[in-house]
Amino acid sequence: MTQVFRALSDPTRRRVLQLLRKGPMSAGELSDQFNVSKPTMSAHFAVLKGADLVHAEKEGKSVIYHLKLSVLEEALLGFVHSFGLGEEAPEPRKETAR
Numbered sequence: 001m002t003q004v005f006r007a008l009s010d011p012t013r014r015r016v017l018q019l020l021r022k023g024p025m026s027a028g029e030l031s032d033q034f035n036v037s038k039p040t041m042s043a044h045f046a047v048l049k050g051a052d053l054v055h056a057e058k059e060g061k062s063v064i065y066h067l068k069l070s071v072l073e074e075a076l077l078g079f080v081h082s083f084g085l086g087e088e089a090p091e092p093r094k095e096t097a098r
Contacts, residue, residue: 004075007051012036013044017053020067027063
């Protein structure tokens, strides 16, 4: 879960994930959406792959990225549950008369 939240901590990586929600995109198509160098984008892709949030597939000379939404959902649900949220609410405590 730590790697997922590290990956999500950067606005560029969050935007990459938002773009991939529309469907698979090549590294070039994704990079064109940002005003950063290709090595910087490669580093962002590596973090996203390391967190298992994207799957990279080689197609000819291109690398196509796919969003792994289930990993993101699982991490977010785990985070929510770690605070006791999203589970059944506990029975209300009965007030005792004094």
